[in-house]
Amino acid sequence: xxxxxxxxxxxxxxxxxxxxxxxxxxxxxxxxxxxxxxxxxxxxxxxxxxxxxxxxxxxxxxxxxxxxxxxxxxxxxxxxxxxxxxxxxxxxxxxxxxxxxxxxxxxxxxxxxxxxxxxxxxxxxxxxxxxxxxxxxxxxxxxxxxxxxxxxxxxxxxxxxxxxxxxxxxxxxxxxxxxxxxxxxxxxxxxxxxxxxxxxxxxxxxxxxxxxxxxxxxxxxxxxxxxxxxxxxxxxxxxxxxxxxxxxxxxxxxxxxxxxxxxxxxxxxxxxxxxxxxxxxxxxxxxxxxxxxxxxxxxxxxxxxxxxxxxxxxxxxxxxxxxxxxxxxxxxxxxxxxxxxxxxxxxxxxxxxxxxxxxxxxxxxxxxxxxxxxxxxxxxxxxxxxxxxxxxxxxxxxxxxx
Numbered sequence: 377x378x379x380x381x382x383x384x385x386x387x388x389x390x391x392x393x394x395x396x397x398x399x400x401x402x403x404x405x406x407x408x409x410x411x412x413x414x415x416x417x418x419x420x421x422x423x424x425x426x427x428x429x430x431x432x433x434x435x436x437x438x439x440x441x442x443x444x445x446x447x448x449x450x451x452x453x454x455x456x457x458x459x460x461x462x463x464x465x466x467x468x469x470x471x472x473x474x475x476x477x478x479x480x481x482x483x484x485x486x487x488x489x490x491x492x493x494x495x496x497x498x499x500x501x502x503x504x505x506x507x508x509x510x511x512x513x514x515x516x517x518x519x520x521x522x523x524x525x526x527x528x529x530x531x532x533x534x535x536x537x538x539x540x541x542x543x544x545x546x547x548x549x550x551x552x553x554x555x556x557x558x559x560x561x562x563x564x565x566x567x568x569x570x571x572x573x574x575x576x577x578x579x580x581x582x583x584x585x586x587x588x589x590x591x592x593x594x595x596x597x598x599x600x601x602x603x604x605x606x607x608x609x610x611x612x613x614x615x616x617x618x619x620x621x622x623x624x625x626x627x628x629x630x631x632x633x634x635x636x637x638x639x640x641x642x643x644x645x646x647x648x649x650x651x652x653x654x655x656x657x658x659x660x661x662x663x664x665x666x667x668x669x670x671x672x673x674x675x676x677x678x679x680x681x682x683x684x685x686x687x688x689x690x691x692x693x694x695x696x697x698x699x700x701x702x703x704x705x706x707x708x709x710x711x712x713x714x715x716x717x718x719x720x721x722x723x724x725x726x727x728x729x730x731x732x733x734x735x736x737x738x739x740x741x742x743x744x745x746x747x748x749x750x751x752x753x754x755x756x757x758x759x760x761x762x763x764x765x766x767x768x769x770x771x772x773x774x775x776x777x778x
Contacts, residue, residue, distance in 0.1 A: 560736025
C-alpha cells in the first residue's frame with residue numbers, strides 16, 4: 377500500500393539556500409517547458425513528448441544561458457517533467473484543466489527519488505547537501521530509524537515554513553473487527569453532517585472565524601507599495617492566516633472521517649455536485665469552507681484501507697422529500713423548511729435526519745441485492761421514468777463480516 381508521512385523541517389540557512397535554489401530551478405523548468413509546449417502546439421500543431429522535453433533539459437543544463445541548472449540535482453528537474461507529462465495526459469483525457477504556470481509566491485515542492493537522497497538511521501541527507509536535514513517526526517507508532525522511503529518531497533509554504541514528506545510502500549493494515557453497523561450521512565451547511573442515528577456534527581466554519589483577521593491583513597497588504605519589504609511581510613501574514621484555516625479544516629475532516637469509518641461496516645453518502653454548488657454566489661464560500669469534496673475523498677480511501685464499504689447514492693435521489701416511514705414523495709420542498717409533516721402518515725420529519733435514513737435504506741438495498749457487484753443497482757424515481765442509480769464502491773480487501 378502506498379502512503380506518505382509529512383513532517384515539519386527546520387533547515388539551516390545553508391540548506392535553506394540550497395533548497396530554495398532547487399525550488400527556483402524546478403519552477404523555471406516547469407514554466408519554460410510549459411511555454412514551449414504551448415507555443416509548439418499553436419504554431420506547429422505538433423505534440424511534445426517526454427523524451428523531447430528531457431533532451432531539451434539536458435541541452436539547457438549544458439548551455440551558457442541556463443548553466444546554473446547544473447548547480448542543483450537533476451532528479452527534481454526530471455521529476456517535474458514527468459509530472460507535467462502526467463498533467464497533460466490528465467488534461468487530454470478530460471480529468472483536469474490545462475496545466476498552469478507556477479508562481480514563486482505559491483506553495484513549491486521538489487521531488488527527490490532514491491538517487492537524490494540518503495536515509496540512514498532516521499537521518500535524511502538530500503542531494504547537494506553534506507549534513508542531515510533536521511525534521512520533527514510526530515508518528516509515534518512508526519520507528520523513524522526503519523523508514524525506507526522511495527520518494528522524499530521537500531516543500532515550502534507561501535509564508536515560509538518548510539516540510540518534508542516521505543512516500544513509501546507499507547504493508548496493508550489489518551482489517552478491523554466488524555461492527556455490524558451501517559450509517560447514512562446527509563451533508564449540509566449549518567450542520568456539516570447528520571447521521572441516520574440522529575447524530576449531528578456542526579460545521580466548524582474555520583474561514584468565517586478568521587474572516588475579520590484575514591480582512592485586516594488583506595487591507596494592510598493593499599496599502600503596501602509593490603516590491604517593498606513591508607508588502608512582502610504583509611503577503612506572508614495573509615498566507616499564514618490561510619494556512620491556519622487550511623490546517624484546521626483538514627484536521628476536522630480527518631477526525632470526522634476516521635471516526636465514521638471506524639464505527640460502521642457500511643457508510644452511505646449522497647453524490648453531491650460540489651463543482652456546481654460553488655457557483656452559487658451566496659453559498660460558495662460556505663460550501664468551500666466545509667470541504668465536502670475532500671471529505672468524500674477521505675472517506676473513499678479510508679474505507680478501502682479499513683475494509684469497509686462505501687455506497688454513493690445518486691445526486692438526483694429525493695432523499696429529503698421522501699418520507700422514511702411510508703415512502704410518500706413530496707411534490708415540492710423549500711430549502712428553508714427544516715421540518716415537514718408527511719401528508720400520508722402524519723409523521724413530523726426532520727429534513728436532515730429523514731434524508732440520512734433514506735440514504736441508509738438505499739445503501740442497504742444495494743448491499744443486500746448486489747453484495748459483490750461494484751456497479752450497484754438502479755433505483756427508480758417515484759412518479760418519474762428517470763432512474764436514480766446507486767453506485768457502490770467496495771473495498772477490494774473487505775472482510776466477510778463487513
